[in-house]
Amino acid sequence: MTMVPRAEAGSYPAGTACDCLRCGKPWRTRQEGKPEQCPNCHSSYWDKERKPRKSVPRGTGGK
Numbered sequence: 001m002t003m004v005p006r007a008e009a010g011s012y013p014a015g016t017a018c019d020c021l022r023c024g025k026p027w028r029t030r031q032e033g034k035p036e037q038c039p040n041c042h043s044s045y046w047d048k049e050r051k052p053r054k055s056v057p058r059g060t061g062g063k
C-alpha cells in the first residue's frame, strides 16, 4: 500500500467539485484544501467508500 503524502491537499483548489460517497451529495469547495466533512451529511469520510461488508448469502435454502 502506498500512502498518499500531503501533496494531495494541493489537488483541492477552491471550487473543486466533490461528491460525497456516503450520501451522494455533490458540492464544490469554497476554499482551497480538502473539505473536512460533507456539508450535507457532515461525514468526515465523505471521500471514503464504506468498507464492503461480508455479503451474507441469503435465501439459499431456508431449509
Ligand SMILES: [Zn+2]
Pocket (backbone or CB within 6 Å): 020, 021, 022, 023, 024, 025, 038, 039, 040, 041, 042, 043, 046
Ligand atoms: Zn454526505
